[in-house]
Amino acid sequence: MARKPRIEFSGFAQEVIKVADAQAGDFEYRNAGIEDVVKMVAERMNIRKNMIESVTRERVAARARGMVVYICRTVCGKKTKEVCRYFGRGESILSEMMRDIELDLAENGSGLYKLVQQTIAGIKKNNRPCSVREIK
Numbered sequence: 001m002a003r004k005p006r007i008e009f010s011g012f013a014q015e016v017i018k019v020a021d022a023q024a025g026d027f028e029y030r031n032a033g034i035e036d037v038v039k040m041v042a043e044r045m046n047i048r049k050n051m052i053e054s055v056t057r058e059r060v061a062a063r064a065r066g067m068v069v070y071i072c073r074t075v076c077g078k079k080t081k082e083v084c085r086y087f088g089r090g091e092s093i094l095s096e097m098m099r100d101i102e103l104d105l106a107e108n109g110s111g112l113y114k115l116v117q118q119t120i121a122g123i124k125k126n127n128r129p130c131s132v133r134e135i136k
Contacts, residue, residue: 040122044119045060045063045067047060047064053087062097063112065087069087101116
C-alpha cells in the first residue's frame with residue numbers, strides 16, 4: 001500500500017489554519033451517550049445515578065438533571081427529543097432546566113460552573129470528537 005505524501009504548509013497557511021480552528025469552536029462529542037454523561041455528573045456531584053434519573057424534585061437531583069441536559073445538548077449534540085425520552089419528560093420542562101443552568105453558569109465563579117467545566121473536560125478526555133464542527 002502506497003503512503004500518502006505528507007503535506008507541508010507554509011508559515012502563513014499554518015496561521016490561517018490556527019485562526020480557522022479557533023473560530024470554528026469545539027468538536028461535538030456525539031459518541032458520548034446520555035448514560036455516560038449521567039454517570040459522570042453523578043460522580044462529580046457525589047450522588048447516585050438513579051437519583052438523577054428519578055422524578056424527585058430534590059434540589060441536588062434537579063440541578064444534576066439540568067447539568068446533564070445542558071451538557072447533552074451543547075457538548076454532545078443530542079436532540080431534545082432524545083433527552084426527553086431518556087428522562088421521560090416534556091420538552092418544555094427540559095427547556096426550563098436548560099435556562100436555569102445557563103443562568104447559573106452566567107456567574108463564572110459559581111461552583112456549578114466549575115462542575116460543568118470539569119464534566120465537559122472528562123467527556124473530551126474519554127470520548128473521541130466527531131468530524132462535524134459546531135459553527136459559531
